[in-house]
Amino acid sequence: LATRWCAACHLVSAAQRRATPDAPSFAAIARRQDAPPLEAFLSMSHPRMPDMALTRAEIADLSAFIRAKAP
16 A cells, blocks of 8 residues: 555655655654554545545554554
8 A cells, every 4th residue: 555655655664665744654754753643644635645545444454554653
């Protein structure tokens, strides 16, 4: 899911070489302390992100994947 939809803009893994400069890496997102919960963020559409209409299971999986990127 992350490599198919998110990697076009975000760095989702250490093996990835390119991303959009304005999009934070998944590691940077995972380190954020002041951000809203990932599940809430991913369940709503955002002007700068495509509306992916993720299922609850996809939101849970993607949130866990992002959190696993925290050091």
